[in-house]
Amino acid sequence: xxxxxxxxxxxxxxxxxxxxxxxxxxxxxxxxxxxxxxxxxxxxxxxxxxxxxxxxxxxxxxxxxxxxxxxxxxxxxxxxxxxxxxxxxxxxxxxxxxxxxxxxxxxxxxxxxxxxxxxxxxxxxxxxxxxxxxxxxxxxxxxxxxxxxxxxxxxxxxxxxxxxxxxxxxxxxxxxxxxxxxxxxxxxxxxxxxxxxxxxxxxxxxxxxxxxxxxxxxxxxxxxxxxxxxxxxxxxxxxxxxxxxxxxxxxxxxxxxxxxxxxxxxxxxxxxxxxxxxxxxxxxxxxxxxxxxxxxxxxxxxxxxxxxxxxxxxxxxxxxxxxxxxxxxxxxxxxxxxxxxxxxxxxxxxxxxx
Numbered sequence: 001x002x003x004x005x006x007x008x009x010x011x012x013x014x015x016x017x018x019x020x021x022x023x024x025x026x027x028x029x030x031x032x033x034x035x036x037x038x039x040x041x042x043x044x045x046x047x048x049x050x051x052x053x054x055x056x057x058x059x060x061x062x063x064x065x066x067x068x069x070x071x072x073x074x075x076x077x078x079x080x081x082x083x084x085x086x087x088x089x090x091x092x093x094x095x096x097x098x099x100x101x102x103x104x105x106x107x108x109x110x111x112x113x114x115x116x117x118x119x120x121x122x123x124x125x126x127x128x129x130x131x132x133x134x135x136x137x138x139x140x141x142x143x144x145x146x147x148x149x150x151x152x153x154x155x156x157x158x159x160x161x162x163x164x165x166x167x168x169x170x171x172x173x174x175x176x177x178x179x180x181x182x183x184x185x186x187x188x189x190x191x192x193x194x195x196x197x198x199x200x201x202x203x204x205x206x207x208x209x210x211x212x213x214x215x216x217x218x219x220x221x222x223x224x225x226x227x228x229x230x231x232x233x234x235x236x237x238x239x240x241x242x243x244x245x246x247x248x249x250x251x252x253x254x255x256x257x258x259x260x261x262x263x264x265x266x267x268x269x270x271x272x273x274x275x276x277x278x279x280x281x282x283x284x285x286x287x288x289x290x291x292x293x294x295x296x297x298x299x300x301x302x303x304x305x306x307x308x309x310x311x312x313x314x315x316x317x318x319x320x321x322x323x324x325x326x327x328x329x330x331x332x333x334x335x336x337x338x339x340x341x342x343x344x345x346x347x348x349x350x351x352x353x354x
Contacts, residue, residue, distance in 0.1 A: 001210065001211055002042055002044070002045040002209055002210055003209060003211075005208065005209065005210070006042040006045045006209040006210060007045065007047075009040070009041060009042065009209075010041055010042060010045055010046070010047075010056070010057065010060060011047075013037055013041060013060055013061060013064065014060070014064040014067075016033075016036070017029070017033045017061065017064040017065055018064075018068060020032050020033055021033075021068040021069075026069065026169055027169050027170055027175045027178060028178055028182065029065075029068070030069060030165060030166075030169050030170070031170070031179055031182045031183075032182060032186075033061050033064065033065040033068075034061050034062065034065060034162055034165075035182065035183065036061075036186070037057055037058075037060065037061030038057065038058070038061070038231075039186060039190055039229075039230060039231070039240075040230055041056075041057035041060075041061070041230065042057065042205065042208075042209040042213070042230065043205065043209075043213035043214075043230065043232055044056075044211075045057070046059075046060075051150075052154070053151065053154045053155055053158055058158070059158045062158060062161045062162050062165070063158075063161075065165060066161060066165060069168070069169060104164050104167065104168055105164075106167075118156060118160070119156060122149070122152045122153055122156055123149065125144070125152070126144045126145075126146075126148060126149040126152065129143055129144045130143040130144055130145070131143045177254075180247045180250050180251060181251065183243070183244065183247045184244060184247045184248055184251055184266070186244075187240070187241070187243075187244030187248075187270065188244075188266065188270075190229065190240070190244075191241070191269065191270065191273050193227070193229045194227040194229055194237060194273060194277070195227075195273060195276070196227075197225065197227035197228065197229060198224065198225060198226070198227050198273075198276045198277075201216075201219070201225040202225060202227055202228040202234070204229055205228065205229065205230055209230075213228065213230075213231075213232060213233075214228065214232060214233045214234075218233070218234070219234045221234075221278035221279075222278055224276075224278065226238065226276075226277050226279055227277065234277065234278075234279060235279050235281060235282070237277060238274065238277035238278075238279030238281070238282035238283070239279075239281065239282045241270060241273055241274045241277055241282065242274055242283075242285060242286055244270055245267065245270045245271060245274055245286060246289075248263065248266045248270050249267060251263055251266075252264060252266075252267055268323060271286070271323055271327065272323075274286055275326065275327055275330050283327070283330070286327070287327055287328065
């Protein structure tokens with residue numbers, strides 16, 4: 001059962017969202033509001049209000065962000081500072097069409113049809129599940145009624161709300177770059193408690209919020225533990241680490257030669273953490289995409305001479321000769337338990353250049 005501090009943190013999150021919108025540009029505040037709530041707020045904790053969906057870590061940040069986006073960020077770009085050297089945007093020439101205004105709902109017919117089909121599925125689910133279920137002893141479970149339909153529509157709207165907010169306020173290439181940057185910064189900060197729980201077992205949610213958010217036994221893997229921190233399950237945490245790895249790889253491709261070593265070190269650290277999460281559903285996509293990332297890194301390295309970039313060359317060699325075979329060994333031996341001859345062939349193949 002959640003302790004008092006868990007409810008206090010959840011109830012205080014709209015204040016945090018308001019502070020973010022007061023201090024940061026609207027698009028950055030939106031990203032931090034949703035991502036921070038997902039990573040920090042307690043699981044299975046909420047306020048059940050009549051005729052309203054449960055206000056928990058998924059619904060409360062989205063509703064708070066919606067309120068501040070509507071009432072305090074009517075012009076999404078008004079709070080985004082422009083560098084002094086950046087020229088002012090050119091004026092639209094007479095006769096040229098105006099830029100398309102990005103609204104909340106897609107404008108083309110296909111996307112609107114798909115949008116409506118989401119709600120049509122909710123109505124069809126209610127219409128086809130109205131029969132009572134008899135469970136014996138004179139007890140019955142009522143079928144779905146109008147109240148259940150309204151609740152399902154509310155839940156569907158709240159599920160789509162973060163996507164609608166992103167469509168409205170994260171619509172430019174600069175916003176997307178900030179999204180990757182913030183996601184990577186949050187992932188690096190979150191990697192510290194994740195690594196702590198790998199060593200000590202998933203305890204932070206129990207220590208801070210007073211209860212385990214999921215079965216403790218399901219987090220035991222290969223003689224150790226997979227971390228959860230404040231997420232729903234160890235699988236959720238591993239998938240998040242995998243997404244951070246993709247963000248780190250994206251930032252590596254955009255990094256300059258001066259910061260390339262720092263971004264390579266970040267990719268190595270997140271890759272090691274992903275292996276320590278001991279979750280095949282997140283590790284398999286990383287193993288499949290890692291050769292592509294190594295090939296892209298090798299292509300980028302051809303622009304530099306070895307003597308001029310000895311640090312980058314050594315790091316790329318370590319990725320190809322150590323990290324990739326290590327991940328392959330972990331997947332082949334600990335997850336799939338391949339025979340020894342197959343295991344050796346997989347490791348040798350993984351150490352070859354792409």
